[in-house]
Amino acid sequence: MTVSRLAIAAVSLAFLTASASAEPTKYPLTLDNCGEKITFEKAPASAVTVGQAATEVLYTLGLGDKVAGTSVWFTDVLPEFKAINDKIERLADNDPSFESVVAKRPGLVAAQFEWHVGPSGIVATRTQFHDVGIPTYVLPTDCVAKDNTVGSDGTRSELFSTAPIHQGVRELATIFDVQDRGEEVIADLTKREASAIERAKALNLHDVSAVFWFSSAEMDIDPYVAGRKGAPAYMMDKLGIKNIVESDEEWPVVGWETIAKANPTIIVIAKMDRRRFPADDYAKKLEFLKTDPVASQMDAVKNNRIVVMDAHAMDATIRTVSGIEVLADALDSFGLAK
Amino acid sequence: MSLAFARQTHISRLGRGILGFAALGAAILAGMCIGETPIPVGVVLQTLANKIFGATYVLDPIEMGIVWNYRLPRTIVAACCGSGLAISGMVLQSLLRNALADPYLLGISAGASTGAVMVTVAGLGAGAISMSLGAFAGAVAAFLLVAVLARAAGGGVTLHGTGQIVLAGIAGSQLFNALTSFIITKSANAEQARGIMFWLLGNLSGARWPDVWLAVPIAVLGLMACIWHARALDAFAFGSESAASLGVPVRTVQVALIGVTALVTAVMVSIVGSIGFVGLVIPHAARFLVGVRHGRLGPTTALIGAAFLIAADVLSRTIIKGQVLPIGVITALVGAPAFAVILIRGRRAR
Numbered sequence: 243m244t245v246s247r248l249a250i251a252a253v254s255l256a257f258l259t260a261s262a263s264a265e266p267t268k269y270p271l272t273l274d275n276c277g278e279k280i281t282f283e284k285a286p287a288s289a290v291t292v293g294q295a296a297t298e299v300l301y302t303l304g305l306g307d308k309v310a311g312t313s314v315w316f317t318d319v320l321p322e323f324k325a326i327n328d329k330i331e332r333l334a335d336n337d338p339s340f341e342s343v344v345a346k347r348p349g350l351v352a353a354q355f356e357w358h359v360g361p362s363g364i365v366a367t368r369t370q371f372h373d374v375g376i377p378t379y380v381l382p383t384d385c386v387a388k389d390n391t392v393g394s395d396g397t398r399s400e401l402f403s404t405a406p407i408h409q410g411v412r413e414l415a416t417i418f419d420v421q422d423r424g425e426e427v428i429a430d431l432t433k434r435e436a437s438a439i440e441r442a443k444a445l446n447l448h449d450v451s452a453v454f455w456f457s458s459a460e461m462d463i464d465p466y467v468a469g470r471k472g473a474p475a476y477m478m479d480k481l482g483i484k485n486i487v488e489s490d491e492e493w494p495v496v497g498w499e500t501i502a503k504a505n506p507t508i509i510v511i512a513k514m515d516r517r518r519f520p521a522d523d524y525a526k527k528l529e530f531l532k533t534d535p536v537a538s539q540m541d542a543v544k545n546n547r548i549v550v551m552d553a554h555a556m557d558a559t560i561r562t563v564s565g566i567e568v569l570a571d572a573l574d575s576f577g578l579a580k
Numbered sequence: 581m582s583l584a585f586a587r588q589t590h591i592s593r594l595g596r597g598i599l600g601f602a603a604l605g606a607a608i609l610a611g612m613c614i615g616e617t618p619i620p621v622g623v624v625l626q627t628l629a630n631k632i633f634g635a636t637y638v639l640d641p642i643e644m645g646i647v648w649n650y651r652l653p654r655t656i657v658a659a660c661c662g663s664g665l666a667i668s669g670m671v672l673q674s675l676l677r678n679a680l681a682d683p684y685l686l687g688i689s690a691g692a693s694t695g696a697v698m699v700t701v702a703g704l705g706a707g708a709i710s711m712s713l714g715a716f717a718g719a720v721a722a723f724l725l726v727a728v729l730a731r732a733a734g735g736g737v738t739l740h741g742t743g744q745i746v747l748a749g750i751a752g753s754q755l756f757n758a759l760t761s762f763i764i765t766k767s768a769n770a771e772q773a774r775g776i777m778f779w780l781l782g783n784l785s786g787a788r789w790p791d792v793w794l795a796v797p798i799a800v801l802g803l804m805a806c807i808w809h810a811r812a813l814d815a816f817a818f819g820s821e822s823a824a825s826l827g828v829p830v831r832t833v834q835v836a837l838i839g840v841t842a843l844v845t846a847v848m849v850s851i852v853g854s855i856g857f858v859g860l861v862i863p864h865a866a867r868f869l870v871g872v873r874h875g876r877l878g879p880t881t882a883l884i885g886a887a888f889l890i891a892a893d894v895l896s897r898t899i900i901k902g903q904v905l906p907i908g909v910i911t912a913l914v915g916a917p918a919f920a921v922i923l924i925r926g927r928r929a930r
Contacts, residue, residue: 536645
């Protein structure tokens with residue numbers, strides 16, 4: 243254990259030293275981003291974000307003062323950014339209009355999802371922004387090994403990994419010429435992930451399975467659960483947990499019958515601020531699990547192996563790592579080791 | 581066709597009734613045995629023995645729960661919905677003398693959608709009202725609007741009047757569909773819209789025992805109303821003027837039957853979402869089998885509707901492994917080609 247801790251420390255130290263030597267960005271900078279070539283003559287003076295993940299990456303990079311407007315919010319901003327976020331205009335809680343984004347005359351539009359800014363983007367296509375001289379950047383988490391024309395939330399062709407999260411941080415850091423900060427952030431994310439995985443490995447678990455329950459359109463209806471290629475699948479894979487769901491979609495609908503019969507060791511439920519469906523409330527999810535005549539018979543419910551996780555950590559964002567940490571801690575606390 | 585009739589009349593009324601119930605029972609049993617996960621028939625029967633006759637077979641509580649608390653209520657609700665929607669479609673087709681009439685003609689489906697999105701997307705009732713209740717309220721509101729509009733346009737007794745009901749229904753549906761789109765575009769993000777679409781396309785996975793206690797009486801009410809008015813419905817086949825001349829209290833029957841139809845449809849939509857095609861196709865299939873006399877047509881329509889929806893539900897649960905399709909997709913996928921076959925064969929018979 244101590245040896246591995248030392249190893250992690252060494253690795254992160256190496257990263258830190260590497261970051262110290264990161265070179266300043268050379269402009270003009272050309273990047274290949276989600277199938278589009280984007281060029282920057284200088285660091286953008288300002289940015290509008292479409293998607294909370296993009297917003298939080300810029301805040302993490304210390305670029306809050308450059309953000310001119312935000313949109314597409316899923317949950318409260320991370321507490322450490324509340325002060326800065328309060329000062330920035332929220333163009334829309336959901337999808338902003340094209341004109342409201344353009345009116346800010348941003349030097350960059352940073353988007354989380356292609357369905358907002360992409361080939362058939364509902365805010366606008368990337369070309370529409372480029373035509374008015376505004377460059378766009380879409381986080382690689384939504385396009386690397388992911389086909390957004392298949393399935394309602396897109397379909398990944400291979401298992402998600404945290405690499406595109408790091409890539410997004412690194413590329414945005416390069417665009418804004420804050421590469422040192424970018425490498426620092428990536429080193430931190432890498433370190434936290436490695437340490438969580440290490441902790442789970444040390445438990446030496448076998449035959450542990452799980453299901454991630456996001457929400458349900460009605461309380462008793464079939465729930466939205468995590469497919470086998472998204473961020474939750476990556477967490478399970480890394481921590482040696484088997485996902486009982488067998489769909490490649492991001493959030494497929496799977497019946498309680500299938501879930502109960504698979505009888506997972508652990509149930510992870512999403513906690514979110516959204517309150518559109520009753521099941522958005524994690525307390526309601528817990529209540530369902532405890533009172534439903536079938537769900538209450540599952541081992542995970544009987545033994546109270548239920549993990550509450552931030553819903554935004556279940557998506558491909560810089561919060562994903564905290565999801566891995568929460569899950570690793572839970573594994574530890576459940577005392578599953580024989 | 582007439583030959584088939586002659587043969588059928590040999591079987592007594594009672595015999596046909598028993599045959600019908602046996603078919604329904606078999607469909608329900610199939611609905612309990614086939615599902616997302618394999619559960620042996622023996623376990624299903626033992627569960628039934630435990631629950632109904634108090635037997636004491638030792639079974640896996642999860643499997644027993646799946647059979648008794650998920651599959652059985654779901655199958656019964658499917659049967660009720662299927663028969664309720666099919667009967668409603670049949671009544672409207674006869675009453676309005678319009679082969680294209682279906683239960684959603686009266687704006688009920690559109691109204692239910694609006695009610696559902698008002699609760700879930702616009703946040704009406706702040707979580708105190710369920711989506712089902714919102715859907716029911718929306719359905720009733722839309723129907724009342726359509727009824728008032730049809731009446732104001734002079735709908736009712738005359739042949740011309742039945743046309744007004746259809747037109748009022750179309751206007752009402754368009755209005756409520758527009759309201760639904762407005763609310764979704766204004767305040768939902770794509771994720772929520774998807775959840776609602778899934779529900780609107782019809783979903784039986786949430787059916788539990790309380791839904792059964794609501795669906796069964798309503799389905800029975802629909803069937804009873806149809807049998808009670810069977811002769812009047814027969815008379816309407818010649819138009820409402822002729823029905824009036826045959827001594828049918830046209831106005832009363834119209835109001836009563838349309839009212840019952842609206843109630844049945846609204847309740848079914850609020851339990852399972854709007855499942856398309858059943859109300860349109862099943863009555864035609866039943867007419868093809870037993871002819872146009874409503875005394876026979878009513879029960880047949882109800883039975884076929886029930887069996888069809890159970891079968892569609894079983895398919896929706898099994899067609900993609902580990903995943904459930906909206907049942908409306910199945911009813912349309914199976915229903916449309918079946919309807920085409922009926923149309924073509926109907927033409928040959930003539």
